Amino acid sequence: MSVTAQMVKELRERTGAGVMDAKRALEAADGDMERAAALLREQGLARAERKAGRATLQGVVEAYVHGGGRIGVLIEVNCETDFVARTPEFRDLAHDLAMQVAATAPRYVSVEEVPEQELLSGASAAGSKEQFLEQVVLLAQPFIKDPSRTIEDVVKEAIARFGENIRVRRFSRFELGVDS
Numbered sequence: 094m095s096v097t098a099q100m101v102k103e104l105r106e107r108t109g110a111g112v113m114d115a116k117r118a119l120e121a122a123d124g125d126m127e128r129a130a131a132l133l134r135e136q137g138l139a140r141a142e143r144k145a146g147r148a149t150l151q152g153v154v155e156a157y158v159h160g161g162g163r164i165g166v167l168i169e170v171n172c173e174t175d176f177v178a179r180t181p182e183f184r185d186l187a188h189d190l191a192m193q194v195a196a197t198a199p200r201y202v203s204v205e206e207v208p209e210q211e212l213l214s215g216a217s218a219a220g221s222k223e224q225f226l227e228q229v230v231l232l233a234q235p236f237i238k239d240p241s242r243t244i245e246d247v248v249k250e251a252i253a254r255f256g257e258n259i260r261v262r263r264f265s266r267f268e269l270g271v272d273s
Contacts, residue, residue: 096120108133136253147258151175153184157191166191168264173257186251186259192237193244194264199231202261206230231261 096119104115104126110133118136122128149171157166170187172178193199201207204226207215212222219225226233232245242250244261252259 096124100124100126104129147173149173149258149260151178153178153187155184155187155191157188157195159195163269164195165267166194166264168194169262170259171262172255172259177255177257183255189238190244190261193234194231194266196237197234198266199234200229202231202263204230204233231264
């Protein structure tokens with residue numbers, strides 16, 4: 094099947110992929126838009142895994158206040174360069190992550206931060222280890238804007254889109270009348 098410029102444009106708008114990546118994916122998928130998008134997603138996740146060890150010394154601290162000033166969040170999201178950190182798309186990512194923290198009140202960024210004793214006691218109280226981790230670990234939570242993806246998936250997709258390693262370093266959530 095012949096891949097048209099319109100097809101490439103449509104796939105790029107859906108996925109944020111580059112022109113040549115979109116064209117190659119459409120050719121590999123014989124013009125099937127869904128298969129091409131899935132191929133790009135797989136390629137992006139593989140790229141994200143390769144970038145995981147790279148230093149993230151730039152980024153933003155995003156502030157989000159919700160509920161008429163009753164809940165506030167500060168979150169630090171890091172990337173490799175200030176060029177990426179200044180883009181509206183990166184700031185949108187940081188804003189979405191801050192909203193996630195405000196809405197779900199996680200206690201840890203990653204699974205590795207959860208103390209072993211808390212993991213054992215929390216898992217038995219929540220019913221399973223996975224359910225407990227979804228409650229307390231930001232990266233394990235379903236994304237509030239699209240529950241079919243986890244926050245870790247959202248960050249990995251951003252890594253693939255920006256071509257840089259990205260990580261959530263830390264956050265702090267404040268709620269009136271609630272002690273931490």
